Amino acid sequence: MKINDVILQTVTKVVVFIILTLAIYLFLSGHHSPGGGFIGGLVLASAIVLLCLAFDIETIQKGIPFDFKKIAALGAFIAVGTGVGSLFFKVPFLTQTHTYVEVPVLGKISFATVTLFELGVALVVVGVVVTIILSISEDV
DSSP, rough: OOOOOOHHHHHHHHHHHHHHHHHHHHHTTTTSOOOOOOHHHHHHHHHHHHHHHHHHHHHHHHHHHOOOOHHHHHHHHHHHHHHHHHHHHSTTTTOOOOOEEEETTTTTEEEEEEHOOOOHHHHHHHHHHHHHHHHHHOOO
């Protein structure tokens, strides 16, 4: 007997966009206030897990055709790469710097290398959490 999950699937389609918006906000606010790559990655992973609960995993894997193990590896490479990059300038490992960048529509904005590090952390968290959830769901 197949259960009709129309309400769950409809609500999930709306709620996932709200969760993704929160994840982006938490990620971008990370170096000025609490938040950052770890919590942003967890919230992003929770959106993917919610999609897996509402729909079947095969449908989600067709819609999001990423190997989350490779995403975790890419995130680790980015996070370590920001630390190694500081060694080229003869400063201690993981020393961060910032500058101002002129963006055509937004004007002058601040850009910090900590944002790249936080991106790596977020990718690692998303990759690991989703891989764990998918491997647990395959065992059932």
